[in-house]
Amino acid sequence: MHQERGANRAMPDAATQLDIYRRMIRIERNDDATIRTIKQGRLQMPYYSARGQEVIPSAVSVNLNPDDTICTIYRGIHDMVAKGVPLRPLWAEIAGRVTGTCKGKGGPMHITHPESGVMVTTGIVGSSMPIANGLAWAAKLDGSRRVTVAYFGDGASNIGAFHESLNLASLWKLPVIFVCQNNRYAEHSRFDKCTAVDRVAKRAGSYDMPGETVDGNDPFEMYAAAREAIERARDGGGPTLIEAITFRFLGHVFGDDDKYMDKAEKAAAMARDPIPAFRARLLESGVATEQGLADMHKDITAEVEDAMQFALGSEFPSVDELRRDVFATEIAL
Ligand SMILES: Cc1ncc(C[n+]2csc(CCOP(=O)(O)OP(=O)(O)O)c2C)c(N)n1
Numbered sequence: 304m305h306q307e308r309g310a311n312r313a314m315p316d317a318a319t320q321l322d323i324y325r326r327m328i329r330i331e332r333n334d335d336a337t338i339r340t341i342k343q344g345r346l347q348m349p350y351y352s353a354r355g356q357e358v359i360p361s362a363v364s365v366n367l368n369p370d371d372t373i374c375t376i377y378r379g380i381h382d383m384v385a386k387g388v389p390l391r392p393l394w395a396e397i398a399g400r401v402t403g404t405c406k407g408k409g410g411p412m413h414i415t416h417p418e419s420g421v422m423v424t425t426g427i428v429g430s431s432m433p434i435a436n437g438l439a440w441a442a443k444l445d446g447s448r449r450v451t452v453a454y455f456g457d458g459a460s461n462i463g464a465f466h467e468s469l470n471l472a473s474l475w476k477l478p479v480i481f482v483c484q485n486n487r488y489a490e491h492s493r494f495d496k497c498t499a500v501d502r503v504a505k506r507a508g509s510y511d512m513p514g515e516t517v518d519g520n521d522p523f524e525m526y527a528a529a530r531e532a533i534e535r536a537r538d539g540g541g542p543t544l545i546e547a548i549t550f551r552f553l554g555h556v557f558g559d560d561d562k563y564m565d566k567a568e569k570a571a572a573m574a575r576d577p578i579p580a581f582r583a584r585l586l587e588s589g590v591a592t593e594q595g596l597a598d599m600h601k602d603i604t605a606e607v608e609d610a611m612q613f614a615l616g617s618e619f620p621s622v623d624e625l626r627r628d629v630f631a632t633e634i635a636l
């Protein structure tokens with residue numbers, strides 16, 4: 304069932320707008336520093352940039368509490384930054400260092416940080432959703448008001464686990480929000496070449512849950528959809544499917560030459576970069592000043608630089624770490 308877009312939708316106040324923008328800049332500065340460090344040969348990792356998708360987790364996360372949980376994917380560092388994972392241990396983890404969130408044993412595609420609510424990062428397409436259901440079921444059993452957000456891509460909506468998860472979440476009225484970041488491509492395949500519906504949100508109807516397609520690059524639309532879905536889940540109203548339309552500015556993975564992407568489509572999407580667009584809106588409405596945003600940019604750039612230096616200056620895990628945290632009882636080799 305598609306939701307009507309009412310005129311009286313939730314609106315972020317000035318402080319919340321700035322909070323969303325701050326999270327977006329942390330994501331963008333982090334992305335920029337990651338690519339620079341890889342190019343310098345100081346970081347070796349498979350990197351799935353989410354440049355262009357900054358609005359989605361930022362506008363979702365301002366509606367989440369620290370103990371609300373998320374499940375994300377390999378292209379999910381933006382989701383983690385938005386949820387509030389501290390940058391030092393995040394960088395140390397992607398660099399495989401012992402000071403990382405998982406002591407360097409997870410690496411960039413398997414980051415967890417339960418203290419911030421990041422419960423899993425998965426490289427298996429479609430698997431964030433059943434895990435999110437489990438966390439939401441646990442919250443329900445605990446009688447808590449915690450909610451879980453499952454982030455995934457458009458390609459993942461064609462995987463069986465997506466359909467199984469929506470079915471069960473609806474049947475059991477789980478406090479889970481399914482957020483599809485539809486960036487128009489799944490690896491090298493265009494969305495319309497491999498998806499039978501033109502809107503992923505239509506699939507919510509098959510599972511009798513609210514579903515909505517929103518402009519995932521519009522902070523106001525994204526905020527309203529996320530807030531309503533999160534409140535519904537918290538109040539026992541069950542799950543929602545949100546399809547956030549966006550665009551992947553860079554290739555599937557760092558080093559991908561983009562040849563398969565439609566050049567005109569890509570140029571048009573990049574001309575609508577959500578960061579300068581939101582910046583202009585904040586200035587125009589008087590919510591922010593040039594000086595205030597320049598100071599924010601400078602502080603965040605310094606914070607990211609500090610995290611990068613911290614990570615690269617940290618040790619790799621020692622061999623005895625290999626067995627630690629793997630089994631309930633550590634076994635001797
Ligand atoms: C079960 C499974 N099948 C295939 C792959 C290979 N693979 C990795 S990423 C990807 C594309 C997924 O696209 P989408 O869900 O749109 O997410 P995006 O990368 O665009 O964020 C594929 C097919 C995988 N990792 N797991």
Ligand SMILES: [Mg+2]
Pocket residue numbers: 456457458484485486487488489490
């Ligand atoms: Mg995609």
